Amino acid sequence: MGPGKVNEDLVAERRKCTFDTQELTYIIDGGKEETQKRHEVENIVTSIPELQDPIPEEYMSHKEKYENAVRRACYVTKALKNFVIENATKPGPSNRYRSAEAATKDVTPMALHFSMFLPTLLGQASPEQQEKWVPRAVNMEIIGTYAQTELGHGTFLRGLETTATYDPTTEEFVLNSPTLTAYKWWPGGLAHTANHCVVVAQLHSKGVNHGVHPFIVQIRDEDTHMPLPGVKVGEIGPKLSFSTANNGFLGFDNFRVPRDAMLMKNAQVLKDGTYVKSRLSKLTYGTMVFIRVMIVTDMAYYLSVGATIAIRYSAVRHQSKPKENEPEPQILDYVTQQHKLFIALASSHAFRVTGQWLWTTFVKVNKALTSGNADTLPELHAVACCLKAVTTRDAASMVEACRMSCGGHGYMTSSYLPILYGITTAACTYEGENTVLLLQTARFLVKAWEQAVDRKAMTPTVAYLVGAGDQRGAWSSQPSGITRGMQQVAAGRVRSAVEALQKHVKSGMAYEDAWNAASVQLVAASEAHCRAVLCEVYWTETERLAAASSRELGAVLKQLAELYLVYWALEKGGDLLLYSNISKTDIAYLRDRYEELLSLIRPNAVGLVDAFDIRDEILHSTLGAYDGRVYERLMEEALKSPLNAEPVNQSFHKYLKPFMQGKL
Numbered sequence: 053m054g055p056g057k058v059n060e061d062l063v064a065e066r067r068k069c070t071f072d073t074q075e076l077t078y079i080i081d082g083g084k085e086e087t088q089k090r091h092e093v094e095n096i097v098t099s100i101p102e103l104q105d106p107i108p109e110e111y112m113s114h115k116e117k118y119e120n121a122v123r124r125a126c127y128v129t130k131a132l133k134n135f136v137i138e139n140a141t142k143p144g145p146s147n148r149y150r151s152a153e154a155a156t157k158d159v160t161p162m163a164l165h166f167s168m169f170l171p172t173l174l175g176q177a178s179p180e181q182q183e184k185w186v187p188r189a190v191n192m193e194i195i196g197t198y199a200q201t202e203l204g205h206g207t208f209l210r211g212l213e214t215t216a217t218y219d220p221t222t223e224e225f226v227l228n229s230p231t232l233t234a235y236k237w238w239p240g241g242l243a244h245t246a247n248h249c250v251v252v253a254q255l256h257s258k259g260v261n262h263g264v265h266p267f268i269v270q271i272r273d274e275d276t277h278m279p280l281p282g283v284k285v286g287e288i289g290p291k292l293s294f295s296t297a298n299n300g301f302l303g304f305d306n307f308r309v310p311r312d313a314m315l316m317k318n319a320q321v322l323k324d325g326t327y328v329k330s331r332l333s334k335l336t337y338g339t340m341v342f343i344r345v346m347i348v349t350d351m352a353y354y355l356s357v358g359a360t361i362a363i364r365y366s367a368v369r370h371q372s373k374p375k376e377n378e379p380e381p382q383i384l385d386y387v388t389q390q391h392k393l394f395i396a397l398a399s400s401h402a403f404r405v406t407g408q409w410l411w412t413t414f415v416k417v418n419k420a421l422t423s424g425n426a427d428t429l430p431e432l433h434a435v436a437c438c439l440k441a442v443t444t445r446d447a448a449s450m451v452e453a454c455r456m457s458c459g460g461h462g463y464m465t466s467s468y469l470p471i472l473y474g475i476t477t478a479a480c481t482y483e484g485e486n487t488v489l490l491l492q493t494a495r496f497l498v499k500a501w502e503q504a505v506d507r508k509a510m511t512p513t514v515a516y517l518v519g520a521g522d523q524r525g526a527w528s529s530q531p532s533g534i535t536r537g538m539q540q541v542a543a544g545r546v547r548s549a550v551e552a553l554q555k556h557v558k559s560g561m562a563y564e565d566a567w568n569a570a571s572v573q574l575v576a577a578s579e580a581h582c583r584a585v586l587c588e589v590y591w592t593e594t595e596r597l598a599a600a601s602s603r604e605l606g607a608v609l610k611q612l613a614e615l616y617l618v619y620w621a622l623e624k625g626g627d628l629l630l631y632s633n634i635s636k637t638d639i640a641y642l643r644d645r646y647e648e649l650l651s652l653i654r655p656n657a658v659g660l661v662d663a664f665d666i667r668d669e670i671l672h673s674t675l676g677a678y679d680g681r682v683y684e685r686l687m688e689e690a691l692k693s694p695l696n697a698e699p700v701n702q703s704f705h706k707y708l709k710p711f712m713q714g715k716l
């Protein structure tokens with residue numbers, strides 16, 4: 053669509069904004085220089101002429117969508133080669149990559165190459181193996197994926213059935229899929245894109261099963277791309293979303309790979325088949341911890357997309373006439389609409405800030421691991437698990453709220469919100485199903501509670517548990533008071549879950565059965581712990597950011613963070629009444645304050661989403677474009693429907709007419 057006049061409601065909204073949106077953009081990107089680099093990437097991506105689609109992706113067949121996505125991915129990756137080479141071996145949260153990734157509407161078939169294949173090589177391969185594989189992967193001479201999940205097992209990794217049996221006579225591993233349920237199932241890009249993959253398999257040597265280990269395996273000929281003999285590979289079919297991610301299946305029929313296919317940074321198999329144990333078995337799960345950490349920032353990004361679309365649309369859309377003599381208000385003026393949307397806005401900031409904090413923690417723990425100290429790994433695993441689970445669940449439900457808040461038009465694919473929902477809800481399952489991950493955190497919390505009761509020294513994220521059961525502190529509705537209250541709720545929930553567990557054990561149940569019986573409470577305890585972490589990290593970091601910002605922006609940042617705290621305090625009002633000293637009067641105060649915060653944020657709502665600085669080409673939305681020409685875009689997209697190419701469809705003559713005339 054050519055340039056047009058900006059919708060006048062949006063012009064007025066932008067005039068109302070009380071702070072400099074660019075100042076906030078720099079904060080979101082992590083500094084002015086990062087914003088500039090992101091713009092460079094976006095300028096490159098959006099000026100690739102080959103990215104014009106022949107017809108809108110939605111009207112393509114499943115096969116055409118894939119072929120189109122490969123075409124786009126190749127041109128984008130080629131254009132960004134310098135950035136890829138510069139940054140591929142320096143993983144970390146960055147908006148630059150998000151922007152490039154967003155050049156495809158749905159998930160690119162190369163996502164797993166960058167997000168898991170390369171990080172696994174960097175984290176699990178020995179220095180010699182890295183020398184062999186990393187340059188080829190970075191230069192994209194080979195394309196890889198991460199093949200762990202099987203048809204029969206995704207969660208229970210110890211239950212995986214693919215075997216890698218060492219044969220010392222040829223110094224090879226024999227990969228085999230002994231059953232149908234042993235087939236790898238789900239890996240992105242596996243079906244027709246990747247020619248290599250990391251395969252996670254049960255390692256057998258000298259007749260002993262040493263558990264699951266990663267292997268780098270070539271599955272297709274590098275020239276013809278034909279599957280190698282002994283490899284059965286294909287696509288798993290259409291899904292709720294991820295329609296262009298090319299998720300695949302993979303089976304092995306006694307397929308041989310050299311000994312050095314096993315990624316040997318941690319455990320090794322020597323030439324004679326001797327198994328050398330890793331100093332810490334859970335290091336094999338390292339890539340998953342890394343991705344869970346990254347997902348928190350991904351969710352911040354997806355929420356910024358959802359909020360941008362829904363808030364701009366709500367500023368443009370007018371509906372109903374509460375006062376007969378006045379014009380129809382913008383739907384953004386309805387407080388219920390603000391209630392649906394401003395929490396998505398605030399959560400995007402909360403997740404970005406917490407994602408950065410988690411990344412810093414991850415880097416520290418990995419540094420310690422390199423020097424042989426694994427003491428902080430359990431805490432990292434626990435906090436990464438619950439943050440992955442809670443941020444993905446919140447992002448999915450808030451993106452869905454954004455979609456619903458756009459009424460009928462939010463249901464249109466051209467709004468982008470249905471695709472965005474498909475992408476965010478997938479994150480509730482991939483990289484560890486959310487309930488399962490919350491139960492992992494619960495394991496840690498149960499132990500932490502026992503230590504807290506003994507008043508032993510506690511690691512930072514659970515330090516609040518010490519003495520938590522003894523006395524309820526005075527309630528304060530100030531942000532730091534709410535944070536303390538959320539910690540009291542978490543401590544109360546952990547205590548109740550531990551008591552339930554102990555009660556079941558005392559009644560004679562096996563520990564595993566008692567765990568299952570108490571698991572609803574254990575999951576609730578994990579969630580409460582996670583909310584306490586989110587509230588504390590977000591508020592503490594906001595105070596720092598606000599102090600370093602202009603007065604105008606500082607005030608807005610604090611309003612958003614306070615809105616987040618008050619929202620969750622009200623959501624968890626029942627728990628606060630149970631576990632803290634909050635009173636009915638305090639709850640009434642919080643309700644008033646919440647409404648006040650909504651009205652304080654209202655004039656800056658459009659400015660706040662403008663500050664996310666998401667270009668129209670990346671937003672892919674008829675409802676959320678910068679100029680707000682919503683109706684023109686909706687009609688223009690509708691007219692692209694192939695059904696509109698002819699006034700009468702052939703089905704009329706074939707079926708409708710004979711049917712209506714009783715001649716069918």
Ligand SMILES: CCCCCCCCCCCCCCCCCCCCCC(=O)SCCNC(=O)CCNC(=O)[C@H](O)C(C)(C)COP(=O)(O)OP(=O)(O)OC[C@H]1O[C@@H](n2cnc3c(N)ncnc32)[C@H](O)[C@@H]1OP(=O)(O)O
Nearest residue numbers: 125152160163166167206207209334337433482483484495
């Ligand atoms: C165009 C190009 C442009 C260029 C730019 C392009 C850029 C591209 C950028 C990217 C774009 C993105 C777009 C979207 C892409 C979507 C990607 C989708 C990816 C999705 C991938 C996946 O989906 S991939 C599979 C993940 N699949 C799991 O996630 C399995 C979960 N399942 C488990 O993870 C375990 O199975 C489970 C449950 C822990 C039990 O494991 P288990 O049975 O062995 O362990 P137990 O429960 O017995 O626990 C024994 C003790 O180990 C402790 N422990 C357990 N794990 C630990 C750990 N990791 N670290 C430390 N400790 C750990 C535990 O806490 C216990 O500790 P304790 O004993 O002290 O209590």
Ligand SMILES: Cc1cc2nc3c(=O)[nH]c(=O)nc-3n(C[C@H](O)[C@H](O)[C@H](O)COP(=O)(O)OP(=O)(O)OC[C@H]3O[C@@H](n4cnc5c(N)ncnc54)[C@H](O)[C@@H]3O)c2cc1C
Nearest residue numbers: 198199200201205206207238239240478482483484485487
């Ligand atoms: C879009 C998408 C992309 C993916 N990409 C990849 C990829 O690239 N590579 C890859 O290897 N995998 C990939 N996966 C697979 C993904 O990692 C698994 O689906 C995920 O780990 C969940 O495992 P599952 O499917 O076996 O679920 P299940 O474990 O079967 O879960 C089903 C239900 O059982 C419950 N449950 C299971 N175990 C327990 C327990 N111990 N306690 C309580 N409840 C339990 C769960 O909570 C859930 O409600 C992808 C999945 C999706 C959806």
